[in-house]
Amino acid sequence: MRAVLTRVRSASVTIDGQVQGNIGKGFLVLLGVHQEDGEAEALKIADKICGLRIFEDENGKMNVNPKDAGAELLIISQFTLFADCKSRRPGFSKAARPDTAIPLYELVIEKCREQGFRVETGSFGAEMLVESINDGPVTIILDTKEL
Numbered sequence: 001m002r003a004v005l006t007r008v009r010s011a012s013v014t015i016d017g018q019v020q021g022n023i024g025k026g027f028l029v030l031l032g033v034h035q036e037d038g039e040a041e042a043l044k045i046a047d048k049i050c051g052l053r054i055f056e057d058e059n060g061k062m063n064v065n066p067k068d069a070g071a072e073l074l075i076i077s078q079f080t081l082f083a084d085c086k087s088r089r090p091g092f093s094k095a096a097r098p099d100t101a102i103p104l105y106e107l108v109i110e111k112c113r114e115q116g117f118r119v120e121t122g123s124f125g126a127e128m129l130v131e132s133i134n135d136g137p138v139t140i141i142l143d144t145k146e147l
Helices: 039-051 098-114
Strands: 002-015 018-023 026-032 062-064 072-077 119-121 129-143
Touching: 002 039, 002 072, 018 072, 018 119, 026 039, 026 129, 039 098, 039 129, 072 098, 098 119
Parallel strands: 026 072, 072 119
Antiparallel strands: 002 018, 002 026, 002 129
């Protein structure tokens, strides 16, 4: 799995003109599922998202985890994170098909909620407009093959 995690002051997702989800301070997470991913990768990336200490402490150092910072999560499915860009037209054959990706995407959301986070989401496969006010900016790329 891959995630692009951005620390935000606020973020929202709109589908068909309606706000589907919005958060205040927290993480906007764009989450991609690889065709070879399984439950282990979902658990690993959820744990990393929920424990990544990238909020500032009283000394301005990134040392505070999201729970202690009162963070919320907006998790958006993003199959394009596994784009193959060898040619000028990206290919997406490495991204998991919906029958695999949806349950794993939902498992990540469930595990984050179990850790006490308020989690908002987009809608898998929908055309979404995502807005964010980035904080820092701080953006981290997570890949379960590297964790």
